[in-house]
Amino acid sequence: MTTTAIGGEQVGADAQAAHSTWAPTRRRHREAGRGPAWTIGALAIMAYALFPVAWIASLSLKGEGDIADGKLIPTKPTLDNYRTLFDSGEFVRPLINSIGISLITTVLAVVIASFAAYAIARLDFPGKSLLLTGALAIAMFPPVSIIGPLFNIWRSTGLYDTWPGLILPFLTFALPLAIWTLAAFFREIPFDLEQAAQVDGATPFQAFRKVILPLALPGVFTSAIIVFIFCWNDFLFSISLTSTDEARTVPAATAFFTASSNFINPTGQIAAAAIIVTVPIIIMVLVFQRRIVAGLTAGAVKG
Amino acid sequence: MATTQTPPATGSVKAGGKHSGGSGGGRFQTDRAKAERKLGLKLAAPAAIVMLAVTAYPIGYALYLSLFRYDLRTPDQNAFVGFDNYALILTSSVWWQAVLSTTVITVVSVALELVLGLALALVMHRALSLRRSVRVAILVPYGIITVISAYAFAFAVAPDTGFIGDGDPLGSRLGGWAVIILTEVWKTTPFMSLLLLAGLASVDESLQEAAKVDGATATQRLFRVTLPNMKGAILVALLFRALDAFRIFDTVYVQTAGAFETQTISGLGYNALITRVNLGLGSAISILLFLFIILIAFIFVKGFKTNLGTVKGEG
Incomplete structure (x- = not known):
């Protein structure tokens, strides 16, 4: 590759x-x-x-x-x-939910995936290819196939209509994305540099912090952007596993603007909400264009 | 970061191996290998556990539920019914409508995306003017929330707020399909074109030069040299998109809500599971969708001999 x-x-x-x-x-x-x-x-x-x-x-x-x-x-x-x-009270809370849930998921996914991707890129351990294949399978998994059971389990465990109730399924589908992207990036890191630094007298921790970390961070950051966009986009889990503004995210909330405003055409409000949630993405794309392209194609094509 | 260094040759990336460079003797190596295995498992465990907990367990549970009459509105009538749910679904015209609808949307949109994505990739590969602007613009559809793009197209064709004259395309089956497909194509072609672009860039330029010297026209070079050499990238892009398109839910929910026989399998499952809280029947639909997805992946991997492992870089 x-x-x-x-x-x-x-x-x-x-x-x-x-x-x-x-x-x-x-x-x-x-x-x-x-x-x-x-x-x-x-x-x-x-x-x-x-x-x-x-x-x-x-x-x-x-x-x-x-x-x-x-x-x-x-x-x-x-x-x-x-x-x-903003006056309607139907938008601010979902916006907070969207931002909070997406950010928390992104941080968790990137941290957990970094461990796994580091192991995949650098260590020899049993089940490595199983992990990669499994992650790929989950990435292709139809989310509808699990919303029923999750709906049932979440209702009985109190996860229904809560932030963790969305973060968990988001995380599951974000992890494969992050693992594949990060593993592709980590494989490109010349880890020999770490040994070189240690030969030059650096402690293992110094070698990691001053040599490997700076090389790994851009990849980690790229995965974070891609995972964030993925979470920001979700509709199915949010509409299935929430019932109030407690945890409902913006995409799901817009579907309910439509239902709740019978007398006024909600098109204008939906359009405004659309612009508000699109602007951050456009800014991210403008600033990190090169990284996003690198991340999206990472690992996807053989050289 | 990877943008700063030249990657090693394909074979050498065989993971793990490159790290074994130590100086110790055999004994040291085995201890070290053992420690490495332990650390590897430890590092991989959290990811594996989360992914399994939220997919493998629920899909097993769905399989179990699909064998029961299990309706949250009539909890006292829940009972084991064997394959009755499946029999009910497979003999229902609503199900086959959804299968047809999902298949039409998948096949047409993925085919259009391939052609358009290839054209986009070729322009991006060659065009030097406005290079950065094009790359930025093309990521906008990718980054936009699917639901939002569904609204954008629904509003654009709506009789009242639209820009495209009178009539309501979303008020008929063919019109609904057309708008849904248009939205899907707009939203996901950029992703496809980026995958194809990466494939395009991996085609050896010297082949082009050789063909040119031999007098091949631009069209001949495209079909005889470029495309055959990026077959792997094309198949992977097609597989990813086909599996993704087959799960389509958001766009249909927003644009037609499944009316006029435009319902898809995911939409049908959602309605049974969440709207009508009939978990038994809904789970059976989920399992059938799951089997379809496996079938598509199988066809691609076996039929087209796509080695995902190779293509994904796992030597």
Whole structure:
């Protein structure tokens, strides 16, 4: 798995580096990659990716009277929907739940997965490939297959409609993701450096803290982003294992805006809620684009 | 971090082995190996326990429940019924509608995603202009909450708030399928294209050059050189997406709630389990879905000879 932990960005750079011995080829690719056709292609991709976000942003800025005017650009932009949303009391608590539950799950998943991934990358122990295969199987597992039993068990153990009641299933499905990503990253760490540092007089702990940790952290961080996005996205567990705002997360809560507002069209509020939960993701994507791409493709493709 | 170093060759990554470099004699090695095994198990245990506790145990419990009449609304009538739940499901038209719906949505959306994802990957691979902006933009659909993208498309085609004229596509089976598929394709093509892009980058450029020298056209090079050489990446991307699409729930719940015969297997299971709290029947649906997923994975692994282990990097 040579290319495993290499991000898309880096893959591109690698491909170019490979070309650098072939200067003419490289120049030809440069030219090819910068022509108007490629620019149009690039712009088309951006439009494809961003257009639905633009129209939902537009809906969120429309007032009661304009929401059905069918125009892409709001004629009288207003923040009314956002105000209603925060005043309604139906959104703030789910938002807190979403943030809290996703963050706690992310921290737990990354810590537990780091242990496992370190063992997979560095140690020889029985059941290693079983662990990897099992994790892969769980990643492909249909969540609907376990919501019934969980619903029943959670009701009798008091986990129903609580944060831990969501954190546990989230964790289970986040772990395979984190283990695969982290194992791919950890395998790329030159652990020999640790021994080198010890030969140079560092204590084992110093060697770990000053040499290995800095090399491992970016991978850990990348997995954290991917796990967070995964938790942030969940709908099925949240709608099945909660009944009140006690633990219900934003995606599930939006489904109930629809049901509870019979007289006013909730489209505006849903759109506003959509924008609020999407903005942090867009910021994360902007800042950590390279890491996310690296993490998503880590381990997925053989070199 | 991995972005800073050149990875070692495929074979050498065979995990664990590379660490054995110590200087001691045989005795030292075995003690060390023993300690290593112990530490490895200890480190892996928490993850294994959590994953098993929340999947293996519930799926076993679901299997058990599926053999019972077990309805939370009529708890005094709960009784062992053998395979009656399965018989009821497999003879019901609602079930087969859901199987058809799920299959149509899976096959069409994954096929479209493959074509579109490949086009996206090719543009991203070659286009140097706006490179960073494209990469950022493409992660937006991936990062967006599925439910939110479902709303975005539902609102866009809705007769009142929509931008696409009159009529209600979500008011018919074909229209519903079309919108659901469109949403799925929009949301997940970027992920597919990133996997394909990584596969594309692993194709040896010198093959391209050789084909070019031999006078192959761009199309010939794509179909005869590039695609065959990234077969592994394509199969893995297809497998992941097919299994994911077959579990589809969020989009359908939001957009049609399963009306007009657009219900999927997951939706059917959810309705039985959570809405009607009929855990016996619902569990039987869950188990059948589980079997479908295993079947799809099996077809891919055997039929296409996809060695997930190899592709996933486990030599």
